[in-house]
Amino acid sequence: MSTVDSSRRTVLKAAAAAAAGAGLSAVGAPAAAAASENGIRIAILLYDGITALDAVGPYEVLSRVPGAEVVMVGKKAGPVRTDTGVLGLVADRALRDVPRADVLLVPGAGNRGVIAAMEDPAITGWVERVHRHTTWTTSVCTGALILGAAGLLRGVPATTYWASKTYLATTFGAVITPGRFVESGKIITAAGVSAGIDMSLRLASLLTDDHTAQALQLAVEYDPQPPFDTGSPEKAGPELQALALQLLADSAT
């Protein structure tokens, strides 16, 4: 077994060199200063049956926004289980402890989780009340259905998970709009699961500036090169659509 060179306390060795070479203090300072003035509170809703990546993709970007404070909010404080049942995410605060946020992010879930959330007035009521004072109200995947159940999407251009678009339109009156994410005033809805990463980079640029958002994209090394090109229902076709939904159903608790 190799031993670790403990005399070097950073494993990001290229980091220090790059920082020095680029004049780090001059680059980093303005963003940091603007940030601490902003004091941006970002609330991410966690609930039983959530799809983890819907929350964690945006969290990974938004938690690095200068001056932002991300808080994970659940019906009560404590762990929630995700849709597959094999992962727990911890909500640090209860809904009642977070009456306001500058940014609200509502992740999606599978059928069981999202139906329970849509039918829970404690959740939809909180979403509706927090939304009144947000700068940005956002959703990922079927999280849009929870915004819909809170009455926020009637007549509003929006998107959601590809297989839930019809439901979002017919049940909540949203105007289904193409795009990886859709901006409608202060409401931004993202398409399914991984689309939250794309949306969060746009949101980061709105909260700070393009330069900072571009650095955040590098921070999470988001240079996607999927081995296939089947990430949208149009590209995948009906047979893969059916299999995708079967795999989701089979993996759901």
Next chain:
Amino acid sequence: MSTVDSSRRTVLKAAAAAAAGAGLSAVGAPAAAAASENGIRIAILLYDGITALDAVGPYEVLSRVPGAEVVMVGKKAGPVRTDTGVLGLVADRALRDVPRADVLLVPGAGNRGVIAAMEDPAITGWVERVHRHTTWTTSVCTGALILGAAGLLRGVPATTYWASKTYLATTFGAVITPGRFVESGKIITAAGVSAGIDMSLRLASLLTDDHTAQALQLAVEYDPQPPFDTGSPEKAGPELQALALQLLADSAT
């Protein structure tokens, strides 16, 4: 507030139609059957200071692989805090309870977390022992440094987070190799953070077949359209590299 149409118990309405149209049982059955025969155990290591997306990106894909069982493993069972300090992920099993796995996935962390893990013989010893019997041993981001500390990467083509490549080569003798992920025998190392999603789709195809992996890509609607093109250090340039590392340092606990 809108009311939910409770008579419809699925919000994936397009789903049922697509499934029916494509002859779902014929499509879904072979994959499911192959899967349950495989009985693939996938162990994802969680540890204090982990970068959440390194684990959750692959988890989201791999937990849908037919017949796969994902288990989150920590030094002890219970929650670990991520590198930003604002998210907890729950490890359901302790290291000693998971002596074998078909697939081992080691996520990365910031400086503090990854150094602690590299220097912890309980972790590196477990990684080394589990690796002996895996079908695939994988890492995301600086998780490669933990594979290195376990003695698995000497002379092995590999990658890691862009800012840690020099460290991985000089400290652990890995042969730094370009690519979003690098396959070297049964070891697959992914680049930083979000690269774990790309790797996990490749891994899904190795565990099943391309068709199933393509459906999993649609299941997580992975049709990436980042708003910027700054996801690699080469594309971003030295100034954004410096800012990215500063933002990571500022958001670390």
